Amino acid sequence: MATSSVKFLGQLGWRLIRVQKSRTDAFLAVAQKGSLRGLCRAYGTSGSSVTAKLSRVVQRSNTRVLGGCAFLLGGGIGLYQTFKLSVHQTHLSEDETPMQESDSETKLTLYQYKTCPECSKLRAFLDYYGIPYETVEVSPVTRQEIKWSEYKKVPVLMIEGKETLVRANNYTHILKQINNAQLNDSSVIISAMKTCMIDKSKSLPEVISYYPRLTSTNIFGREVTEFTNRYWVMLNEIAIELIYPSKNARKQEVRWRQWADDWLVNLISPNVYRSPAEALASYDHIVRQGKFGPVEGVLAKYMGAVSMFFISKLLKIWYRLQDDVRQDLYSAVDEFITAIGRRRKFMGGDRPNLADLAVYGVLRAMEGLQAFDDVMERTKVKKWYLAMEKATREHHGQE
Known part of the structure; x- marks a missing residue:
């Protein structure tokens, strides 16, 4: 997670150090008024429920641990903000050839x-x-x-x-x-x-x-x-009845699209930066796939990896993940596959719907990394994922 995540988590860490325990509730009351996309929403929660989560985290966590993380993050955050790396810079290793038509006016x-x-x-x-x-x-x-x-x-x-x-x-x-x-x-x-x-x-x-x-x-x-x-x-209403087999199918599509943005995406950073080795491999992948100059690439790779490793630990506390964050990722992926069920090929039935495309797009962002390989090996998602890969590559939506 980059600019917005870094600013929020960095300032939150310093506030936890400087604010006395007796003033924690007051700070949380102020935080509740914020509108922070991504960080203020988790699966099935709103901004107020995230604030409640933060309250429990503050009460249960050792303040010295957060203070230490904030201290270690100080230098990394400064450089990280200088580079202005985006919150969306997770990971993708696909070979992409853009589709073009020379005779098109648009x-x-x-x-x-x-x-x-x-x-x-x-x-x-x-x-x-x-x-x-x-x-x-x-x-x-x-x-x-x-x-x-x-x-x-x-x-x-x-x-x-x-x-x-x-x-x-x-x-x-x-x-x-x-x-x-x-x-x-x-x-x-x-x-x-x-x-x-x-x-x-x-x-x-x-x-x-x-x-x-x-x-x-x-x-x-x-x-x-x-x-x-x-x-x-x-x-x-007429179009809804023609396109969706039931009103519940439409609501299900909306629910899982939002789930992909509010929960699945937020599990990526804690997993791809889970250890120093994984963080370094992830930033090496980002630099190779992205648009960096020679000096910028080296600095981003090493300082970005250090910063995001510690930030991933704060995210682990924020989202109340398990000690092994990979288990939360496995559970999330299997939850989606279970919702599809055995009788359907995709969430949309015989063909992918927008929820399938959203979840596929998020998971594809981890291709080339250890977290992606582990998900393919340890969950039930591989068959669905390969079917989505084929449907996307061959443009089945044209049919």
């Missing part, structure tokens, strides 16, 4: 970190439905490639053109009436594009308005952004 460009789970999730969606796009790797140090955007996070999907893609499938109409549009937040992009795929009477600009952006300032003075309805495909 161009989709995805600004990304290749190792970002959110970016991987969006690529999985675009690949599954066979929507052509190009990728631009963003430098996590300067972020020069997206300085033109007010939205300083990845992924950013830029759509440039006049009419529509020259491609004979049912989904090209979603790009009509688009001219130099910038789309943000992977879950919103997926929900909006899927809505247009089903309801051909709506244009993408119209549908995007169904997901208004809400901004607020957290307790550390940093602006945070949320999008309402981000997991919902916005359809009328």
